[in-house]
Amino acid sequence: xINQISLPPALRRQVRDLIAIxxxxxxxxxxxxxxxxAQAAGALRTETDxxxxxxxxxxxxxxxxxxxxxxxxxxxxIAYVTGPANPQQFFTPD
Numbered sequence: 001x002i003n004q005i006s007l008p009p010a011l012r013r014q015v016r017d018l019i020a021i022x023x024x025x026x027x028x029x030x031x032x033x034x035x036x037x038a039q040a041a042g043a044l045r046t047e048t049d050x051x052x053x054x055x056x057x058x059x060x061x062x063x064x065x066x067x068x069x070x071x072x073x074x075x076x077x078i079a080y081v082t083g084p085a086n087p088q089q090f091f092t093p094d
Contacts, residue, residue, distance in 0.1 A: 027055050
């Protein structure tokens, strides 16, 4: 399932401009991080509270560690898909 978000038009434009020049927006726990050239990134850094409502819900580092431990105890593993490669390669059929 793909979740689509609907950013306000002005914010969407700023995000697209940032990505077009090699910038990115990530989330580190509850903190939204805007990286890129100063002019584009600086404008978006003032919108981090608004961006936080649209970016995948955050988890605290402690919550993330708890989930990883529970999954490990259950005999599972976690794969992070961080690029455009086909995510199917990370899953094996039953």
